[in-house]
Amino acid sequence: MLGLDILIENWQILLKALGYSLLVSLFSFILGFALASLFTVVRLFSSFKVPKWAVRAYVETFRGTPMMVQLFFIYYASPAIGINLSPFQASVIAFALNSAAYQSEYLRAGLMSVPKTQYEAAESLGLSKWGAVFSVVLPVGLRASLSSLGNEFVALFKYSSIASFVTLPELFYVARYIAAGSFRYLEMYTVLAIIYVVIGFALSKTFRKVERFFYVPGLMD
Template sequence: MSEVVNVFASYAPELLNALILTLEVTFLSFAIGLAGGVAIAISRASTPKPIKILITAFVELVRGTPMVVQLFFIYYALPSIGIKLDPFTASVFAMGLNSAVYQSEYWRTAIGSIPKTQWEAAYSLGLSTFGVLANVVLPQALRIAIPLLSNELIYLLKFSSIAYFVALPELVYTGKWIASKTFAYIEIYTIIAIFYIVITMILSEILVRLEKKLSIPGITIKRI
């Protein structure tokens, strides 16, 4: 254990910078996924059939391919048509896009759990469809979906390691770089594992407290 401490002390600035970058990728991709997930869920529920078919096809395409393949496509293939993204932007975009598809399913489930009587009551008050969604349905759906969204955030934290493949200096990439210099592979990967475990525990505790505070009695979605 003393060797782990010594290695951390020697490379603490590099590791902490990598941790910050990992968290930036995680939270930005989650935010993109949150906005995209709501948009996809609403579009699949309220747009004409041809558009629904296109959106559904897109969802199935993303769900049916590994996230790392999507990252490679965005980072390596898009430059061939003039779209070149740096490793950070490509990683955030790929993870956000993937997350949006999965979050859209969570939102569909949460929106579907809102009783139809609430929609009807809101319409009877003269609210438009947008007004019903913004003021009645989505606020409740968010509270219902918190357990699933919490899981998604934790998944994204761990999936952020795929940015290693495009040379983004997040935790795994930085750890490998340090290990290649010091040959302290066990110590470095032990430190990285501890980082992930601690951050996951902190996020889980915060999200559980938020879930309890905002939960709707009698309406809930269990964590996976």
């Protein structure tokens, strides 16, 4: 069968490579989420202008430049200022910085979909500003941004393929190696595309499950 023997022959290294792809995506997603949460809080609830502008500039910059440029900058330009990063570290940092910008947009949209009346009601019940934010706005707003965050993770997984340019042995890197070694480019890249599609589907199905788990009937309408 076309390409199937490639899969059988190389499944061990491909599996390891898949592990790298998933690990890079997961680490950068989590790191990006932490940064994005911070940014979102600053953007929506801070009473100071300067940090708000700084976050806005950050988000626009990272959304307005290609991830390739960001990755190359972090990996190839950082030694000039004395920082030497491993391919894995560089990929995680670049993807996390990029993802933070996107995730903060999704979080912001989610939090902004919470009606202002909920916040006012919480304050009138005697909650402090941050009390209202943490126990009223966040639980609702996070649920609203869950589906975009899931999409972001899948997008990150697909984009992790560019980590091959900084020699991280993830899926694409390994597939390229196998293809070049066997001269079976069409089969290998078809198999690779199928792997990405299948894992991507599985990931988005999982996120759909998570979404349903946190779903509260009648909360958002």
